[in-house]
Each structure stands twice: as structure tokens, then as C-alpha cells.
Amino acid sequence: MSTLLRIENLHKSFGALRVTDDVTLDVAEGELHAVIGPNGAGKTTLIHQISGLVAPDSGRILLDGADIALLPPHKRATMGVARTFQITSILPGFSALENVALAVQAREGSSFRFFGDPTREERLNAQALENLAIVNLAGRADIPAGELSHGEKRQLELAIALATRPRILLLDEPLAGTGREESERVVATLQALKGRYAILLIEHDMDAVFALADRVSVLVYGAVVASGAPDAVRADPEVRRAYLGEEV
């Protein structure tokens, strides 16, 4: 498997606080690489830096060999970096279908059209519906996104990300705040997506992580303290002491 995303020697500090401390990691095509770590370890900030919301102090972020560290978020999105947020980020006033159709529209690159009703554009809607179907939301297409349940919103956000036809998915705690049933549904969806996309997954739910991940990295105080196959990481005494020990 060839490397798709590679992060090299990434540094970021907020004042005296080092949130990203010389992080180097990569994600191969079709690989699901999970990043775990205690709260405040800098996981979300890491995703912010990859997607462009936070600028790193130094280091490189290579997508297929090209350094994207200085590009604005929307450029990275068009290059194939898609993400979800820890706190769901959707357009609450738009229908679920329109949320996804906008992502399709973004990819098609023809949004300086001032006439015509896009909600009647079959091509946009058909593709949007396809992506909604992947996350089992096809039946909820016409509901305003703000009125969906919490779990449905998370699913919708995933559909939006998929509709951009990403090369890599950055998922920031997709299970956070979901109930048992909902979380099983999300895990099943991720299971289905696995192998088709490169995925960088941040998650607290250890069962889900060890069930899904091809590789696991452990982030503590902004630094990677261990990285490898799930079983190896789980067995690592350092990790058990620093992190898993607290949780289990």
C-alpha cells in the first residue's frame, strides 16, 4: 500500500502549551489509522492542522507527496481532504439532501451560476441521495438537518464528507455522544467504508477503535508515544500505563 497522507515533524504550540510535539505519522491508501489518547492530548488540533483550520508552527503535511501545510481549508478540500467535526458541523437550515447536494456542487466547481433552481437539478440530487443511502439516511432526505436526531446528524456529516469524493477522511470522534444503537450503526457504516478510503480516525471508544483500525497511534501531550498494529499497541506496557490503564 502506498502512502497517501504523510505528516512530518509537525509542531504547534498555544503559548507555552505544546499541543503538537514533533508528530510524524502517515496513512496509506485504503488504510484506517486510528489516533487515540487522553483528553487534551492534541488529537483534534492535529486534525485541524491537516484540514487547514489551524496553521502548524513547523513541519510538513504531504498529500500524495505535495505539501499542503500552507493551503487554505477549501483548497485542501478540493484536493480530497474531507473531515467531520467533534461537534457536528452541518447546515441546520438546509434539508439533509441539500446539505449533501452542496458538497456535490462544490466538487463540480460551477457555483457562480446566478439563475436556475439547484434543488431541481437531478444530477446533484441523485448523487446526494446516493451518499445519503450509504449512511442510511435516504428516507430522511427532506428533513431540515437541524431537526435530525444527534446520531442522524453525525451520519449526515459523514455523507457530506463522502459526497466531496475524498481521498482521505478525517473523522473526529464520530461516536461521541451517540447512544448504543446509533453507535453500532456508525461502526457498521465505517466498517463498510473501510478499505475504500484512507481514514484517519480519532475515537475514544476503544472497542470501536480496536475493531476497526489497521493501525493505532497513541498521542499523549501532543507527542506520539506508540504506534503500530492494534494488538501490539494494546500490549505495549508504556501505553497501558500512560493511557489505557486509566481507562480500563
Place this chain on the structure above:
Amino acid sequence: MRGSVAVRALPYLLFVFFAITPALAQFGAEGYILSLVMRVMIFAIAAMSLDLILGYGAMVSFGHAAFLGIGAYGVGILMSHAVTNVLAQLVAAVAASALFALVTGALCLRTKGVYFIMITLAFGQMAFFFFVSLGVYGGDDGLTLRATPTLFGTPVFENTRVLYYVIFAAMLGVYLLLRAIVASRFGRVLRGARENPVRMQAIGFDPYRFQLAAYVIAGAICGVGGFLLAHQTEFVSPAFMTWQRSGELIVMVVLGGMGSLHGAILGAAAFIILEEVLARITEDWKLIFGPFLVLVALFARGGLVGFLRRLGGRR
């Protein structure tokens, strides 16, 4: 949020009202009524253009009256050089306001929130003082339009009713144009950026480009309003572009209900007509008008349109 039939019919009712006003006005003080309603329609155009950026784009411009003034001066300056062709004037008015919007918008949109409000105010004030200092074109006192406007050599706008229906057509045209724009692919991106700019970036849109384009469109349309205002009053002056005037435009949009377009028309009408009616009752009409605005802000969320919708829809 399903409103009753009457609420959904509101835009049509408004346009019917404006269309038949001349027919009704002949039974009263015709000249007075027509000039009042023309003023309402012109400000409705300006307010709708502001609603595009404010209501649909969440860009609170506190300098929007500048475009009204620039459009009007486009007419005034050309007239004073004996260019009486209204088409030439219209092109000049629109081009000048669009250009001003492009240059200032490109800078303003680097800021967000309140800082955006204040930087638009700054550019509005610069435009104001620029025309105040323009001694050749009347400076502080403004410029009275003495020449007769023409279209290919034929005098136009001499008949008040003709001017009335030209303004009516312009308002209707602007309404339909903006309706189409906000519903279009472009408008959808603009509305999306209002709701959640971070999400829009994350799917590959650069909100800045769309907001700037909307800002230029709004400026150009408001320039049309300025063009009409100059012809209706036969006068142009820096007073068209004071910060108070920009504030009034915001008040019209919020009063009517932002993000609905016809709310801007309703707001402009309510503002101007109420001002006129109250001023006839008492010299101290602001003692009534001021508290009225406070009450609308406190109790009528979503402005007059929102209020009507709740009345009709029981929501």
C-alpha cells in the same frame, strides 16, 4: 413554519398595491402621494440590495448608503456635463457603485463580525466626505439637476406617472432578479456560508469569493436606486450617504424582516410611510417612532414579516 395564504400572498399584495397606487392617487393629493410612494419604492430597492448581503450573506454593512449616493452622483455629474442620456447615466451609476463595492468589499471582507460593520462604516464615511469636499459639484450643498433627462434625444421622466412606473418596474425587476439569485447555485452557497462558513470551507468553497460577488451585486443594485433617487428628487447631495442613512437602511431591513426580500420592501414602506404619517400628526413624531422601533425589536422577532407569519401560522 407554514404561513397562512395571506402571508404567502404578501409579496403579491405589495406589488399589486404599488401597481394600482397611481389609479387611486388621482382621487387624493396625487402629486404628493406619488412622490411619497416613489420614494418608498426607491428605498425598497436599496433595502432589498442590502438584504442580499445582510439577510442572505450575514454581512452587516453600515455603509450601504454610499452606493445610493454614488449612483445618484453618477447621474448628477453627467447631467452637469450635459450628458442627459439616461442609459449612459444608468451605466455610469451601476459601474461606479459596482467598482466601489469591489474595491472596498475586497478589503472589508478580510474582517468579520463587528469589525466588518465598522470598516464598511469607514468607507461609507470616506465616500461621504469625498462628495462633501467636491466643490465643483456643489460640495456640501449638493447639486440640482437642471437639464432634462433624455433617451436618444427624447425627453423622459417628465410625466410623473411614467417615472412612477419606471421605478415600479425597476423594483419588480430587482425583486425578481434577487429572488432568482438567492435560490440559485450561487445563492445556495451564499446562504450556506451564512449558516456555517467552516462547513462550507470543509467541502471546498471559499466563502470570500461568494461574499465579495454578493457585495458587488448589492452595491450595483443600490446604485440603480441612487440613479432613480436622483431623477425623482432632481437633486443629489452628500446627505444621501450619511451614516444615519446607512443606519436607516439597516433598520428598514430588520424592521421588515431580513432574509426574505419582500420584508425589505415592507420595511422601507413602513419606515417611510410611518415617518410621514406621524410627522403630520405631531412635530415630535420621533417620540412615537423611536419606541415603536424598540417594541418591534423586543417583541416582533423576525420583523414585521416574522410577526405576520406568526399571526397567520400560529407558530
Place this chain on the structure above:
Amino acid sequence: MYATLILVQTLNGLQLGIILFLIAAGLTLVFGVMDFINLAHGVQYMLGAYFAYEFTTLTGSFTLGLLMALPAALLAGLVLEAFIFRHLYDRDHLEQVLATFGVILFLNQGVKVVWGASPLFVPVPDWLQGSIEILPGFFYPIYRLAIIAAGLGVAALLYFLVNHTRAGMLVRAGASNATMVAALGVDIRFLFMIVFGFGAMLAGFAGAMVAPILSVEPGMGDNLLILAFVVIVIGGIGSIRGAFIAALLIGLVDTLGRGFSTDLLRLVMDPSAASQTGRAIAPMLTYILMALVLVFRPSGLFPVKK
């Protein structure tokens, strides 16, 4: 002679800056702590001037008039807060604009009804009349110096209150994170009320102080309000220090700009063009300054960390 002129204008600029600071201090706190756009802050300055006029006439003493104007301004601010503004803190900025715009209309007209439309004059108190020679051959009105001194005194007091008292600490914390302060169990409504009343009183103080050198008239706060907004935006919303520096900057730029831009331009263009351009540019200077600051520092000079 020219040097004297520059000195006079500099002092005048400082005096304007001090007045602007008194108005801007309350505005920036109300804005920073409560996220509330108060367009009616300028009428509170106007009310202060009218109160000073009323009580000075009543008591025959400006000092007493000023002392009575302060609690009156405070009371006016608290009344507005309790009946109107309090209900708008958690609302959209635009609804706040609508309501406070209505308050401006009402109060500008209200003072016209009560005190008449024509400008009123307040005499300079006897003990502050005349000029003193601050440099050989250079005289400056004592009262204007008193304004500068009083303003600097208030600035020092504010600095102390905000930086060295518990209430000040809460205000600073509120400016960067209001929900957090509320979570600490502080009665945020009470804090808001205090900040609001205090801001209104400062603006009223500014109005009362200028009453003897400006005419007291309806609408006198409108243009100062805009300048005060310019100040708080340049300074960074919520920052008292930023407001102080920006207020002095704006006061000086505006005053010196109006006084000398024609002369400066004459160095590079012919006199008539210079006077034409000078008159155009002078009133624009403050706005050009603000636009430049915002283009390069989109959150002002001293942004309060959010």
C-alpha cells in the same frame, strides 16, 4: 508662532482624545463583556451634558451641577438597562441596532421637547476661568487643561478598578469568556448592570465636562458615537488599554489633520489644490486610519483573546 500653533492643536487633540476615551471606555466594556451593540451610548453623553446644564442652572454652581449630573446619568443608564437593553443581550446584533436606534430617536427628540431645540450654554466655573501661561508667551485655557487632567484621573482610576479589584477581574474575564464567568457562579446579570451603569456614567461625565466649551444641543452625541466606535474598533473590542491609546490617537489625528493637512499638502502641490485636497482629506483621516488598521490587524491593535 507655528510651533505654538502645533502645541495648541496637540493639546486640543489630547482633550478630544480624553473625551473620546471616556465615551469609548463604557462602550468597549458593554460590547466586550455583553456582546451588545449600544448605538444609544452617544445619547448618554448628550444626557450628561443636559443634566449638567440643568443642575448648574438650578444650583448656580457648575461644580455642584457636575456632581449631581453623575448620579443622574447613572440612573438614566440603569433605567434604560432595566427596561430595554437587558432583554436584548442574548439577541441578534441587528435587533440590538434596531432597538438602540429607536432609543436615539426618542431621546434626541425628548431633550428637544424638554429643553428646546436651540443650543444651550453652560458658563465655565469661575475658578477655572481664564488662561495660564504654560510656556513663555503661550497661553492655554485653564478649563481645557482641567478636562485633560480630569480625564487622565478617570483613566487611572479605571485602570486600577479593572486591574486590581475583584469586579474588574470579573469584567476582564467576562470580556474574554462570559459563559465561563457565569459558570463560576457569578450573578452575571448584576455584573452586566454594573458595567452598563458605569459606562453610562462615564459617557455622562464626558458630556457634562464638555458642556461649558461646546454648545449643548440635541443630537450632539451622534457624531461622537461614531468616533467612539472607531476608537474601540481600532483599540480592539473589550480592551480598555486599547481604547485609551486609540482614543488619544484618533483625537490627535483628527485635530491635527484638520489643522495641518492643507499646510502639509502645500509642500507637494500648489496652494489651491492643496486647500481643496486638504479639506477633503482632513475629515477622512480617522476613517482611513481605521480602515488601514483593520486591513492589517482585523481584530484591532489590542485584541482581547477569546
